[in-house]
Each structure stands twice: as C-alpha cells, then as structure tokens.
Amino acid sequence: MACSPTRNPFSHTESPAVGVSIEHLSKKFGSMQVLKDISFSVDPGEIFVLMGPSGSGKSVLLKHIVGLEQPTAGRVLVDGRDASLEDTREHVHMALVFQAGALFNSLSVYDNLALYPREHQVADEAGIREKVMRALQILSLENAAQKSPSELSGGMKKRVAIARALVMEPQLMLYDEPTSELDPVMSATISEIIATLKDEYHVTTIVVSHDRELALGIADRVGILMGGELVSLGTPAELKTPKDPRVAEFLYPKIDLKNPRFKKLET
Amino acid sequence: MNNAQQTARVGLFFLLGLALTWVTFETLSDGKVFKDRGYILIAGFESLKELKQGDEVRMAGVKIGSVEQTRLAGSRRAEAVLRIDPKVEIRSDATASIVMAGLIGTNYIGIDLGTPTAAALKDGSEIRTKVTPDINAIMSELGNLGQKLEGALNSITGAVNGDGKTPGLFQKIDKVVSDNSEKLTVTMTNLQDVTAKLNKGEGTLGRLINDPKLHDELVATVTEIKTAATDARTFVTNAQAIIDQVKSGKGALGALVFDEKTGTDIKNTVANLRAVSDKISRGEGTFGKLLNDDTIYRDAQTLMKKANTAIDGLGDSGPITALGVVANSLF
Amino acid sequence: MNQITAILEGIGSTIQLLFRAASYTPSLWRQRARFIDQCYQIGYTTLPIVAILSFFIGSVLALQAGYSMSNFGAKQFIGSLVGLSMARELGPVMAAILLAGRVGSAIAAELASMKVYQEVDALVTMNIPPAKILVLPRLAAVLVMMPVLAIIADLVGWFGGAIISKYTQSIAIEPEAYFSVLRRFMVFKDVLNGLIKAEVFGFAIVLVCCNIGLNTRGGPREIGASVTKAVVVSLILILVLDYFVTKALM
Ligand SMILES: Nc1ncnc2c1ncn2[C@@H]1O[C@H](COP(=O)(O)OP(=O)(O)OP(=O)(O)O)[C@@H](O)[C@H]1O
Ligand SMILES: [Mg+2]
Numbered sequence: 028m029a030c031s032p033t034r035n036p037f038s039h040t041e042s043p044a045v046g047v048s049i050e051h052l053s054k055k056f057g058s059m060q061v062l063k064d065i066s067f068s069v070d071p072g073e074i075f076v077l078m079g080p081s082g083s084g085k086s087v088l089l090k091h092i093v094g095l096e097q098p099t100a101g102r103v104l105v106d107g108r109d110a111s112l113e114d115t116r117e118h119v120h121m122a123l124v125f126q127a128g129a130l131f132n133s134l135s136v137y138d139n140l141a142l143y144p145r146e147h148q149v150a151d152e153a154g155i156r157e158k159v160m161r162a163l164q165i166l167s168l169e170n171a172a173q174k175s176p177s178e179l180s181g182g183m184k185k186r187v188a189i190a191r192a193l194v195m196e197p198q199l200m201l202y203d204e205p206t207s208e209l210d211p212v213m214s215a216t217i218s219e220i221i222a223t224l225k226d227e228y229h230v231t232t233i234v235v236s237h238d239r240e241l242a243l244g245i246a247d248r249v250g251i252l253m254g255g256e257l258v259s260l261g262t263p264a265e266l267k268t269p270k271d272p273r274v275a276e277f278l279y280p281k282i283d284l285k286n287p288r289f290k291k292l293e294t
Numbered sequence: 295m296n297n298a299q300q301t302a303r304v305g306l307f308f309l310l311g312l313a314l315t316w317v318t319f320e321t322l323s324d325g326k327v328f329k330d331r332g333y334i335l336i337a338g339f340e341s342l343k344e345l346k347q348g349d350e351v352r353m354a355g356v357k358i359g360s361v362e363q364t365r366l367a368g369s370r371r372a373e374a375v376l377r378i379d380p381k382v383e384i385r386s387d388a389t390a391s392i393v394m395a396g397l398i399g400t401n402y403i404g405i406d407l408g409t410p411t412a413a414a415l416k417d418g419s420e421i422r423t424k425v426t427p428d429i430n431a432i433m434s435e436l437g438n439l440g441q442k443l444e445g446a447l448n449s450i451t452g453a454v455n456g457d458g459k460t461p462g463l464f465q466k467i468d469k470v471v472s473d474n475s476e477k478l479t480v481t482m483t484n485l486q487d488v489t490a491k492l493n494k495g496e497g498t499l500g501r502l503i504n505d506p507k508l509h510d511e512l513v514a515t516v517t518e519i520k521t522a523a524t525d526a527r528t529f530v531t532n533a534q535a536i537i538d539q540v541k542s543g544k545g546a547l548g549a550l551v552f553d554e555k556t557g558t559d560i561k562n563t564v565a566n567l568r569a570v571s572d573k574i575s576r577g578e579g580t581f582g583k584l585l586n587d588d589t590i591y592r593d594a595q596t597l598m599k600k601a602n603t604a605i606d607g608l609g610d611s612g613p614i615t616a617l618g619v620v621a622n623s624l625f
Numbered sequence: 626m627n628q629i630t631a632i633l634e635g636i637g638s639t640i641q642l643l644f645r646a647a648s649y650t651p652s653l654w655r656q657r658a659r660f661i662d663q664c665y666q667i668g669y670t671t672l673p674i675v676a677i678l679s680f681f682i683g684s685v686l687a688l689q690a691g692y693s694m695s696n697f698g699a700k701q702f703i704g705s706l707v708g709l710s711m712a713r714e715l716g717p718v719m720a721a722i723l724l725a726g727r728v729g730s731a732i733a734a735e736l737a738s739m740k741v742y743q744e745v746d747a748l749v750t751m752n753i754p755p756a757k758i759l760v761l762p763r764l765a766a767v768l769v770m771m772p773v774l775a776i777i778a779d780l781v782g783w784f785g786g787a788i789i790s791k792y793t794q795s796i797a798i799e800p801e802a803y804f805s806v807l808r809r810f811m812v813f814k815d816v817l818n819g820l821i822k823a824e825v826f827g828f829a830i831v832l833v834c835c836n837i838g839l840n841t842r843g844g845p846r847e848i849g850a851s852v853t854k855a856v857v858v859s860l861i862l863i864l865v866l867d868y869f870v871t872k873a874l875m
Binding site: 297300301303304307308310311312318319321322323347348492554 | 658661662664665668669672688769770772774776777779780808811812813815816820
C-alpha cells in the first residue's frame with residue numbers, strides 16, 4: 028500500500044507476510060454441511076482468488092480464516108497459529124472487507140477509518156489523519172469523510188469498507204466480493220490496489236469474487252468452491268481451459284435463449 | 295452538541311450528585327467527617343435509653359459536641375463516647391446526664407458547668423454521670439398521682455352528690471330552695487311590709503321611734519308594759535327556737551324559713567307586736583318604762599347576737615348566695 | 626432442560642463478559658471520551674424521568690402513609706416513613722427500573738444491531754474487543770452515574786412527600802416537622818445503603834443488557850427479541866438482587 032513505507036509498528040512478527048493453510052476443514056450449521064473437508068494453502072505474499080456459485084460457502088470460509096467461526100472439524104492455520112484462537116489476532120494482523128461492509132453505523136466515515144489506528148495507537152492524531160485521508164483519496168471518498176454510513180450508496184459503503192481495511196495495514200488481507208457493487212473503473216482501481224499491496228508490501232491476499240476479469244488479471248492462483256467442496260485449484264492460465272465441465276459452465280456460462288436453464292429444471 | 299459541552303454537562307451532573315450526597319450526609323449525621331477533631335470523653339450509664347450515635351452533647355444548653363459511639367461496657371454498664379469541641383473545657387466535677395428534648399425520642403447529653411476551679415477533663419477520661427428519670431418513669435409517676443387524685447375526687451363527689459341513696463349537700467340545699475320558693479317569696483313580701491311600715495312610722499314601733507310624746511304614755515302604763523314584755527318574750531323565745539334550728543344544721547334554715555309551724559309563729563309574733571303597739575298607742579307613758587326596763591333590751595341584744603352567730607355559721611357553710619340573701623333580709 | 630441450560634449459559638457468559646471488561650480497566654483513561662458519552666446517556670438524559678417519577682413516588686408514599694397512619698395518630702411520623710422508604714428502597718429501585726427501561730433497552734438494541742449487522746465481527750477482526758470499547762465504558766459510566774441518580778431520586782422523593790404533607794388537608798404537616806422527624810429517625814447509613822443498592826442494580830442491568838445484546842443471533846427480528854429479553858431479565862434481576870442486597874446490608 029502506498030500510504031506508508033513501514034510495517035505496522037505494533038507488529039510482533041518480524042516476517043511481513045504470513046501464509047494460510049487450511050487442513051480438512053469442515054463446517055456444519057446444525058444439520059447443514061456448508062464446508063466439506065477443504066484443504067489448501069496460501070503462500071506468503073500470494074494473491075489467492077476464491078470463486079464459486081452463490082451459497083457455496085465462500086464467506087463462511089473467510090470467517091474461519093479470521094477466526095469468527097469455529098470449525099466443526101479440521102483446522103485453519105494462519106502463520107502457523109490456529110485461527111480459532113483469540114491469541115492469533117494479537118500476533119497476525121488481518122483485515123476482512125465484509126461482503127455487506129459492516130461499517131460502524133454510529134460513527135462517521137472518517138471515524139470508521141480512524142478507529143483502528145486510534146485504538147492501537149499506531150500514530151498520533153495528525154499521523155492518523157494523514158493515513159485516513161490518503162485512503163479516502165485513493166477510493167475517491169474525500170467528500171464523504173464526515174458523512175454517516177447511512178447516508179452512503181451501496182458502492183460507497185463497499186469502498187469505505189475497503190478503505191478501512193487499507194488503513195489497518197494488515198499482513199493478511201481478505202476481501203469478500205470487493206467489486207460486486209462497483210463500476211468498471213472503480214473495479215479496475217481495486218484490482219490495481221490489490222496488486223500494488225502485494226508487490227510493494229508482500230501482503231498475503233485472499234479475494235472472494237465473481238469477477239472473472241479480476242481473477243484472471245491479478246490472481247496467482249484461483250480456487251473454485253462448489254457446494255462446500257473445493258472442485259478446482261490452479262493458475263489463471265489453467266482456468267482458461269477448464270477440464271471440469273461444472274467449472275467450465277460456471278466460468279463461461281453460455282446464454283442459450285432457445286433452451287433456458289430454468290426450463291431444464293422443470294423437466 | 296459538541297464534545298466539550300457534553301463533558302461539561304456530565305461533569306456538572308456528577309458534581310451535583312456529590313454535592314447532594316454531601317448535603318444529605320451533613321444533615322443526617324450532623325457532619326462528622328471534617329469536624330472529627332476534638333477530644334473524647336466517656337460517659338458511663340446504667341442505660342443509654344434512647345440515646346443514639348450523632349446525638350448532641352450540650353453544656354448549659356449550648357452544643358459542644360456529639361455522641362460518637364454507643365457501646366456496652368461489661369455486663370452492667372453502657373457507655374457513650376462523646377466527642378467534645380476542643381475549645382470547650384469540662385471541669386472534673388461536671389456531671390453528664392441523658393436529657394430528653396422531645397416526647398418522640400430526641401435525646402442529648404447534658405453536661406453541667408461544674409465549679410470553675412476544678413481541673414479540666416483530659417482526652418479519653420471519664421466524666422461523672424447521674425441518672426435522670428426517663429419518660430417512662432415520669433409517666434408511671436404521673437399515673438400513680440392521677441389515681442390518687444381520682445380517689446380523692448371520688449370521695450368529694452360522694453359527699454357532695456350523695457352516694458345514690460342519701461342525698462348530698464348540694465342536693466339537699468337545692469331541694470330546700472326549690473321546694474319552698476313560693477313560701478320564700480311570701481315571707482319576703484311580709485318582711486318588706488313590716489319594714490316599710492316601720493319606716494313610715496306606721497304601727498307602734500314606728501311611732502315609738504318617731505314620736506317622743508309616747509315616752510310619757512309608756513311610762514304610765516306599767517301593767518300593760520308587763521303584758522307587752524311577756525309578749526315580747528314570747529317573740530324572743532320563738533326567734534330563739536328558729537335560731538337553734540338553724541344552728542342544728544341539716545337544712546334547718548329551710549325549716550326555719552318555710553316550716554309551716556315556724557311561719558305561723560312568725561306571723562303570730564308579728565301579730566303580737568301589732569297588739570303590743572296597739573296597746574302602746576292606747577296607753578300613755580308606757581314607753582318610758584319599757585326603756586328603763588333593761589331586761590327587754592338585754593333580751594333583744596342576746597337575740598341579735600344569736601342571730602349574728604347564726605349568720606356567721608351560715609357563712610361558714612359556703613358561699614350559698616340564695617341562703618345568704620334570705621338570712622340577711624331576715625335579720 | 627433446554628431452558629435451564631440457556632439460563633446457566635446466560636449467567637456464565639455474563640460473568641465471562643464481566644471479567645473480560647474488567648481486564649481492560651487500564652484502558653479506561655484512553656477511552657474517556659466514550660466514557661463521558663455514556664455518562665451523558667446513562668446519567669444526564671435519564672435524570673428528568675427519574676426526578677419526575679420519584680417526586681410522585683414520594684408524594685404517593687406521603688398520601689398513603691397519611692391515610693393509614695392517622696388511624697392511630699402517628700401521622701407526624703410521615704417524614705421518617707417517606708424518608709426511609711425512599712432512601713432504602715424506592716429511590717434505588719425506581720432509578721434502576723427506569724435505567725432498565727431507558728438505558729438497558731437502548732444498550733441491548735444498539736449492541737444487538739451491531740451484532741446482527743456484523744459490526745461486532747468487524748471489531749473482532751480489528752482486534753478491538755467489544756468488551757473493551759462497548760462494555761467497559763458503559764459499566765464505568767453506570768458506576769459513576771447511578772449513585773447520582775439515586776441520591777436525586779431520594780431527595781426529590783423526600784421533597785415530594787414534604788409538599789404533599791403540607792398541602793393535603795387531611796395530613797397538614799409543616800415541612801419543618803416533616804424533615805425534623807425524617808432527620809431524627811434516619812442516619813446517613815440508610816442513604817448509603819440505598820446508594821450501594823442502586824450501584825449494584827445499575828451495574829447488573831448494564832452488564833446483563835450488554836451481554837444479551839452481544840449474544841444476539843439472526844436478523845432484525847432478533848434485535849427486538851433481545852431488547853424485550855434484556856428489559857425483562859433486568860426487572861427480574863432488580864427484584865432478586867434487591868432481596869439479597871437488602872439482606873446483605875442489614
Ligand atoms: N450463521 C449461519 N447459520 C446458518 N447457516 C449459515 C450461516 N452462515 C451461512 N450459512 C449458510 O451457509 C451457506 C454458505 O453461505 P455463504 O455466505 O458462505 O455463501 P457465499 O458462498 O458467500 O454466497 P454469496 O456468493 O452469495 O455470498 C449458505 O447456504 C448459508 O445459508
Ligand atoms: Mg458471501
């Protein structure tokens with residue numbers, strides 16, 4: 028990230044980038060199996076894009092990585108530490124851009140961004156101001172600084188959520204559909220930010236996205252989740268010619284007006 | 295609203311709370327926190343009665359401290375720990391007592407002045423105490439007194455009002471007066487007649503007083519005078535009987551005035567008097583003899599004396615105006 | 626069986642939350658802005674309703690006492706009756722009930738909606754514990770403000786009683802007599818007793834409402850359910866604690 032040339036000063040780890048490894052992860056909500064024995068790992072400094080149909084369990088997987096959900100079976104290791112332990116968040120600085128934004132509704136946009144650096148005393152008030160304004164600038168939000176989240180459009184909320192994650196200067200950055208509500212130019216900007224963070228600061232990034240352009244453009248590897256199972260894992264080049272017909276159908280769906288899918292369901 | 299304003303309001307609010315708590319504390323505990331200076335005296339009592347922590351200590355009515363603590367000392371003694379204003383010296387012969395300031399349980403420790411020459415009591419020393427009767431003792435005393443008073447009053451009422459069977463004194467007097475009011479009036483009228491006639495010089499006695507010529511006539515008729523003297527003696531005897539009856543008491547005065555017989559006697563007497571005066575008017579020189587014969591005079595004087603005594607006796611029996619009036623107009 | 630487990634779970638998580646919040650006490654000075662804000666919400670804005678209610682509670686106490694005590698000629702003791710009941714019982718309890726209704730429900734609603742809209746999750750990923758910035762300032766604020774509310778409730782109640790005693794014809798007791806009796810039969814310990822009670826109530830209410838709010842799961846409907854639950858549990862708690870605190874302070 029362009030904001031600051033240094034790592035988080037409160038960081039306990041000397042290694043700037045962290046790896047994530049997911050081992051036989053399963054998750055059940057009641058009787059519903061959402062994740063089924065998922066195993067893969069993300070290398071330090073890698074950009075990993077996770078794709079999959081709606082409801083396939085991508086968001087749930089991200090929550091496991093930040094420790095908001097406890098696995099039913101298996102485990103998630105972040106920098107070698109169990110993600111479900113509170114302790115892990117003390118040592119590894121992670122940021123999650125929530126799918127719905129999860130902005131603090133009682134705080135202004137500015138205070139939303141400033142909360143983390145203030146609480147962790149990253150800098151004095153002037154330094155924080157500089158960081159926050161920089162992040163807002165990158166996402167074209169300067170004019171919204173004093174607004175409350177309820178006064179923002181959907182896309183603006185998403186951008187504020189991204190800006191808030193940027194200000195945190197994390198070692199591990201998780202995005203849950205960062206570009207879903209953005210216009211093409213803004214989507215391109217987000218792609219550029221993600222790539223820059225990786226290049227300049229070696230930030231490990233996991234992106235959940237339906238955006239094929241973004242995935243193929245910046246990803247080091249792409250994983251495809253379907254029905255709670257990891258059905259494909261490979262480089263963007265490999266994905267251009269998918270072997271699995273389900274993956275091919277998912278990535279390059281043909282719009283067949285003569286034989287629509289919803290009619291197939293009926294027969 | 296900006297932040298500073300909000301902070302100020304919260305601060306003000308909190309200070310208000312502190313102030314109110316402080317005021318409450320001051321009022322309810324007579325402020326001990328900062329006035330905790332002063333020296334301690336111990337006052338031992340058999341019972342502290344209603345004395346409680348925070349009550350005042352007064353010397354000659356002036357507040358000089360407060361009761362800091364009440365506690366039991368041994369099995370037969372209770373102690374009040376007094377905190378006394380350091381400016382006040384208490385003499386070693388001063389005594390403390392528990393004083394009650396109100397009927398509903400305000401107490402204070404009262405300390406008297408002692409003698410100025412005695413040494414002052416030091417911090418922690420014990421002050422002499424004396425027991426004052428508490429409200430309960432006073433109340434039971436009052437109760438006893440009340441009972442006695444009631445007994446006394448009851449016997450008085452019995453005497454005056456009677457005990458239901460025999461009539462009391464006032465009842466008797468009342469009965470006499472009301473039963474005989476008619477007769478009383480008649481008697482009064484008669485008496486008035488008599489005196490009026492005497493005044494006008496009518497009748498014998500009137501003339502006797504007003505006409506000096508009769509002197510000779512009186513002197514002349516000795517026999518008649520004798521008769522008259524006898525008659526006068528009868529009158530005197532009758533009067534004496536009346537007086538005796540008055541003196542013997544028991545509503546005797548009623549009998550005296552209204553008894554039919556006595557009434558007739560009086561009337562007879564008056565008739566006799568008239569007869570005497572008739573005879574005097576008929577006779578000559580009679581009165582000289584009457585005057586020279588001091589037996590009549592002496593008899594009359596005795597009568598007057600007796601009547602006086604009777605009136606005095608009546609006076610003794612109480613300020614019974616109706617009877618007094620009757621007696622006065624009678625004699 | 627399930628309900629018993631739920632109750633035990635509630636008690637357990639509440640105690641856990643208390644210890645978590647307490648462990649961040651040293652951060653309180655840095656959170657003073659939040660603390661002041663909560664003081665404002667809990668204390669200052671609750672004052673008017675507390676004052677109004679306790680005025681009438683005091684008045685009604687005086688009226689009822691006047692009615693029943695004049696039967697045996699003890700109506701001059703109204704001052705002590707109103708004074709003691711206000712200070713030892715009704716002042717703290719009324720302040721606590723209003724706190725539950727006004728502040729407890731607001732806390733539960735705010736934290737529940739933060740939970741439902743993932744704001745709490747966001748805090749957790751930011752390594753900012755909710756117990757630290759959401760619970761601790763509220764607990765500290767209620768500890769500071771509750772005695773203030775209670776003493777105001779006491780005094781306003783006393784004055785309410787005094788005014789009613791003076792102007793009600795069947796009572797007609799002068800304020801001097803009223804307060805002199807009140808003073809005679811009360812010590813500061815009675816008031817202190819009430820303040821301690823209020824403190825316990827207020828603390829318990831805020832803690833329980835925070836916990837219920839933070840444990841909300843689901844959507845907007847559950848926010849409403851949490852608020853209801855928070856207020857009901859608070860009211861039950863006030864009465865249960867009242868018994869035990871009264872016994873403990875005797
Ligand atoms: N807290 C929860 N309780 C019960 N079920 C849940 C919970 N969270 C998610 N699920 C279920 O898990 C499944 C996966 O949900 P998830 O949010 O991970 O989907 P997703 O892959 O992110 O979909 P989308 O692309 O639409 O965001 C869904 O069927 C959802 O109903
Ligand atoms: Mg999702």
